[in-house]
Amino acid sequence: MGQSLTHTNLMNTNSKQSLILEFVGLPGAGKTTVCREVASRLNNQGVSLVGGDEILQQWKQQSTWQRMIKLIPQTLNQWQILLYSLFLAFQVKPTNRQSFSKAAKIFANVKRLDAIARSHSVSERSAAPRAIARHQDSQIILLDQGLLQETWSVGITGTTPSAESIKQELALLFHQRPMAIVYFQIDIDTALKRIQNRPTAESRFDRMHPEAAQQLLSKYVAYLQDIVNCAQTFNIPILEVDSSLPIDEKAQRILSWMNNDFMAHPESVCVNNLR
Numbered sequence: 001m002g003q004s005l006t007h008t009n010l011m012n013t014n015s016k017q018s019l020i021l022e023f024v025g026l027p028g029a030g031k032t033t034v035c036r037e038v039a040s041r042l043n044n045q046g047v048s049l050v051g052g053d054e055i056l057q058q059w060k061q062q063s064t065w066q067r068m069i070k071l072i073p074q075t076l077n078q079w080q081i082l083l084y085s086l087f088l089a090f091q092v093k094p095t096n097r098q099s100f101s102k103a104a105k106i107f108a109n110v111k112r113l114d115a116i117a118r119s120h121s122v123s124e125r126s127a128a129p130r131a132i133a134r135h136q137d138s139q140i141i142l143l144d145q146g147l148l149q150e151t152w153s154v155g156i157t158g159t160t161p162s163a164e165s166i167k168q169e170l171a172l173l174f175h176q177r178p179m180a181i182v183y184f185q186i187d188i189d190t191a192l193k194r195i196q197n198r199p200t201a202e203s204r205f206d207r208m209h210p211e212a213a214q215q216l217l218s219k220y221v222a223y224l225q226d227i228v229n230c231a232q233t234f235n236i237p238i239l240e241v242d243s244s245l246p247i248d249e250k251a252q253r254i255l256s257w258m259n260n261d262f263m264a265h266p267e268s269v270c271v272n273n274l275r
């Protein structure tokens with residue numbers, strides 16, 4: 001049964017910042033499918049919403065030079081994320097290019113998310129349910145593959161970074177970025193069956209032999225749990241969802257959680273002294 005792992009006093013009712021709602025879970029957990037269903041329902045309720053696919057499409061429409069310029073760090077926090085993400089990848093042994101590529105992707109995602117948050121203009125409220133309508137003072141950024149999932153990807157090519165390093169990375173990612181997390185629980189055998197039945201081969205797991213994918217998932221499932229556990233220490237709202245439930249029920253539980261707990265934005269983490 002889905003339950004709220006972190007029930008926070010959601011504050012800051014006057015905040016105009018975008019809320020980042022990220023779906024986290026093993027490959028095959030149903031993140032993308034449920035994300036699309038939730039997005040459809042939120043759109044029907046008139047909630048101001050932007051999805052990860054839309055953000056990426058807008059990014060790809062720009063020229064290479066435009067993208068390179070926009071990837072230049074503009075704040076101290078962005079510089080810290082770039083450097084610490086690379087440091088996180090450096091901790092993975094044996095050293096490999098894939099971990100550094102994923103680390104760079106974390107930084108690129110941050111830049112895109114920050115740009116969306118800055119450029120968003122406040123839209124008029126609609127007649128959406130009251131709890132959800134409060135978000136229309138800002139915007140929801142809905143991600144089926146976001147910052148935590150990429151942090152996991154950095155460490156699944158060798159030895160995983162320490163819990164303290166993960167916490168340091170998350171502190172930088174959460175800094176002044178209101179976030180909430182939906183964590184999909186799924187057993188490895190079910191995840192493998194779903195991966196094998198997917199029509200596309202976008203993920204590294206889609207291209208693996210089933211036995212190799214099983215070994216990799218078994219080895220790093222605890223690492224994903226460690227990341228979620230670290231996120232809990234930052235007072236981030238987290239909902240745990242059973243992936244075996246029907247899509248309709250999972251989507252409804254997520255929306256109910258948002259209506260009941262999101263009476264205002266989560267307070268963004270403010271980190272002043274990082275060791």
